Amino acid sequence: MRTLIPTLLFFVLALHGYGQVERDKALHFLGGNLFGLAGAGIAKQASEGNRVWTFLGSVAGSAVAGVAKEAIDSGQDGNQWDNDDLAATVLGGVTVGVTIDIFSKKKDKKRLRGNYTKNGENDFNFQLKESTEALVLETVPLSLHSLGLSYGFLQD
Numbered sequence: 001m002r003t004l005i006p007t008l009l010f011f012v013l014a015l016h017g018y019g020q021v022e023r024d025k026a027l028h029f030l031g032g033n034l035f036g037l038a039g040a041g042i043a044k045q046a047s048e049g050n051r052v053w054t055f056l057g058s059v060a061g062s063a064v065a066g067v068a069k070e071a072i073d074s075g076q077d078g079n080q081w082d083n084d085d086l087a088a089t090v091l092g093g094v095t096v097g098v099t100i101d102i103f104s105k106k107k108d109k110k111r112l113r114g115n116y117t118k119n120g121e122n123d124f125n126f127q128l129k130e131s132t133e134a135l136v137l138e139t140v141p142l143s144l145h146s147l148g149l150s151y152g153f154l155q156d
Helices: 004-018 023-046 051-075 083-110
Strands: none
Touching (some): 023 051, 051 083
16 A cells, blocks of 8 residues: 555556656657667667666667657758657656666575685585494585484484
8 A cells, every 4th residue: 555655646646747848858758768678679689688787788779769759850841850859758767778678676585695606615514424323424514404404413
């Protein structure tokens, strides 16, 4: 309920704000979203999931599309370069980049921390002592609890 009310308030204000924006700017924002999404996908594949490059790919994709559109517009008769249209297009790419970054953080929190590669430092030699009937380990493993043993069990 704590997030529902601010979310609804945001959508009501955004709906009211949409009436203040020209239709052309809204279309440029939508185009920036689409080209930003394409740029983010390409950058994510090229950088193997690096979040910074994914964001920069999103902004770059929308910026390239915006500059190309404005270059085409400036070459037509009765039409000219419009920096506001370019800004709306780039803002669409920034919005997609931030959204992707917010949702990609959840995956990073679930990833295991630390170095889990075998580097030879933690090689244990688990051998049985010949004089006992029970299983006794020569070295103490990292976690006896994970083996279901206590330290008192291992002492002679």
